[in-house]
Amino acid sequence: MPQAPVIVWFRDDLRLSDNPALSKAAASGGPVICLYIREETGTGQRAMGAAAAWWLAQSLRALGADLERLGQRLILRSGKAAEVLASVIAETGAGSVVWNRRYDAGGIATDKAIKSDLAARGITAESFGANLLREPWEVKSAVGEPMKVFTPFWRAHQRLGHIRAPLRVPTALPAFAGPVASETVEEWGLEPTRPNWAAGFTDHWTPGEAGAQARLKAFLAGSLDGYADGRDRPDRASTSRLSPHLRFGEISPVQIWHRTHMVAGMEPGRDVSKFLAEVGWREFAYHLLFHFPHLPEANYQHRFDAFPWRADAPALKAWQKGLTGYPIVDAGLRELWHTGWMHNRVRMIVASFLVKHLLIDWRAGEAWFWDTLVDADVANNPASWQWVAGSGADAAPYFRIFNPMLQGEKFDPKGDYVRRWVPELAGLPAKAIHTPWEAPLAILHKAGVRLGETYPRPIVDHDAARARALAAFATIREPSAA
Numbered sequence: 027m028p029q030a031p032v033i034v035w036f037r038d039d040l041r042l043s044d045n046p047a048l049s050k051a052a053a054s055g056g057p058v059i060c061l062y063i064r065e066e067t068g069t070g071q072r073a074m075g076a077a078a079a080w081w082l083a084q085s086l087r088a089l090g091a092d093l094e095r096l097g098q099r100l101i102l103r104s105g106k107a108a109e110v111l112a113s114v115i116a117e118t119g120a121g122s123v124v125w126n127r128r129y130d131a132g133g134i135a136t137d138k139a140i141k142s143d144l145a146a147r148g149i150t151a152e153s154f155g156a157n158l159l160r161e162p163w164e165v166k167s168a169v170g171e172p173m174k175v176f177t178p179f180w181r182a183h184q185r186l187g188h189i190r191a192p193l194r195v196p197t198a199l200p201a202f203a204g205p206v207a208s209e210t211v212e213e214w215g216l217e218p219t220r221p222n223w224a225a226g227f228t229d230h231w232t233p234g235e236a237g238a239q240a241r242l243k244a245f246l247a248g249s250l251d252g253y254a255d256g257r258d259r260p261d262r263a264s265t266s267r268l269s270p271h272l273r274f275g276e277i278s279p280v281q282i283w284h285r286t287h288m289v290a291g292m293e294p295g296r297d298v299s300k301f302l303a304e305v306g307w308r309e310f311a312y313h314l315l316f317h318f319p320h321l322p323e324a325n326y327q328h329r330f331d332a333f334p335w336r337a338d339a340p341a342l343k344a345w346q347k348g349l350t351g352y353p354i355v356d357a358g359l360r361e362l363w364h365t366g367w368m369h370n371r372v373r374m375i376v377a378s379f380l381v382k383h384l385l386i387d388w389r390a391g392e393a394w395f396w397d398t399l400v401d402a403d404v405a406n407n408p409a410s411w412q413w414v415a416g417s418g419a420d421a422a423p424y425f426r427i428f429n430p431m432l433q434g435e436k437f438d439p440k441g442d443y444v445r446r447w448v449p450e451l452a453g454l455p456a457k458a459i460h461t462p463w464e465a466p467l468a469i470l471h472k473a474g475v476r477l478g479e480t481y482p483r484p485i486v487d488h489d490a491a492r493a494r495a496l497a498a499f500a501t502i503r504e505p506s507a508a
């Protein structure tokens with residue numbers, strides 16, 4: 027009797043190498059059906075933002091082409107995952123389904139229900155850890171509890187020892203002989219058309235597994251050396267830019283871990299430790315999301331539920347458009363709009379500005395990032411926003427308020443980053459570029475800058491905004507806080 031096909035349900039793991047579910051299917055020796063489901067929203071999962079949807083379209087095309095080289099085909103279907111799986115099983119006689127795990131509450135609930143539904147119908151379902159170095163439940167405090175502070179988390183993570191070796195691309199992946207209907211990426215309308223605001227994204231990114239591997243290789247050969255200090259400089263290409271590739275699982279952290287160690291040799295130095303600790307922050311965000319599933323919508327620290335956020339639609343709009351009058355803030359938000367990505371240091375500055383200078387709820391900023399980042403991540407995005415807002419686990423204290431002028435002068439000392447993304451200020455000298463409102467009129471004139479006309483005046487005064495934020499925080503401050 028011919029072997030029943032195995033369905034590989036691809037999700038946030040759009041790669042062939044180090045893909046445990048795919049390797050498991052290949053090891054069965056039987057026919058393999060590669061399936062991606064565009065899941066209907068309203069099942070507890072968060073609808074994908076627009077920039078991430080653009081990335082998904084490119085990544086699915088890349089995965090489809092990679093599978094074709096193995097004599098396979100990527101089947102695309104849309105609908106409720108349980109119903110799509112049931113029809114593909116009915117159409118093909120598949121006997122089992124394999125997938126790699128996800129860790130958001132909606133995804134976990136969907137997968138659990140599907141697993142028991144399939145089991146009831148005699149179909150085997152198996153899930154694997156693939157997109158983290160360790161499963162979120164493996165790292166525990168000394169008393170067996172979830173960890174809430176990064177440094178002890180990362181220490182405990184490392185104490186667990188060896189990270190499993192990455193898996194190779196399966197050598198054979200027999201295709202299912204019968205017809206299986208598939209939708210197309212184009213039919214899904216994931217890419218913007220009128221206007222095509224993503225037109226410039228392709229100058230910055232090569233979505234897909236090959237692009238991810240090339241990005242890692244280039245980073246390890248180039249900017250890893252000096253990363254520990256260079257990573258804070260938005261004016262230089264000093265970080266890996268692997269985040270969207272990790273978001274879509276085009277590369278695994280296990281692959282990054284081993285390749286980095288291989289390049290570093292026996293004695294990994296400060297740059298390597300710092301880089302891997304950043305990958306560790308991603309692990310920590312997933313740990314938090316798994317143990318505190320409301321992280322994307324609820325304050326981790328409940329006292330922030332009473333925080334007096336302001337509703338200020340014009341200020342939010344100015345922030346989103348990069349028209350706050352603070353050059354480093356505006357540069358970051360425009361980099362985001364043009365590339366779908368923003369440097370980490372600048373993410374912290376713009377997030378702090380929204381939450382503290384404008385007193386706008388972190389959830390409004392998180393939602394904007396969710397829609398505009400190609401790396402919009404179900405764990406990293408809310409965990410980082412809550413970190414900046416002060417409402418999160420192991421968060422930056424609320425009363426520490428970034429000064430955008432000093433941040434600009436320190437991390438973009440010549441103003442090159444601002445000049446690149448805020449071209450109307452490009453003619454200003456370094457000493458004026460982060461504080462154009464303090465520049466002598468002659469300097470502004472020479473640079474063609476007319477404040478309030480070619481570039482906005484600051485929408486809030488820094489000192490006044492700082493005082494207002496501290497006063498707001500005082501209303502929810504615990505007696506012990508400084």
Ligand SMILES: Cc1cc2nc3c(=O)[nH]c(=O)nc-3n(C[C@H](O)[C@H](O)[C@H](O)COP(=O)(O)OP(=O)(O)OC[C@H]3O[C@@H](n4cnc5c(N)ncnc54)[C@H](O)[C@@H]3O)c2cc1C
Nearest residue numbers: 265266267268269304305307308370373402403406407410
């Ligand atoms: C307000 C705010 C929102 C953010 N939203 C996201 C998001 O939606 N998706 C996302 O992937 N990251 C997010 N980050 C974290 C961080 O800014 C990005 O991961 C980083 O800028 C990606 O660039 P890179 O790949 O060059 O990073 P590198 O410096 O090269 O780091 C390597 C990898 O480590 C992980 N990493 C690095 N820094 C962090 C961090 N602070 N927290 C968690 N993981 C980290 C990323 O996966 C990254 O690709 C956010 C940070 C802030 C302050």
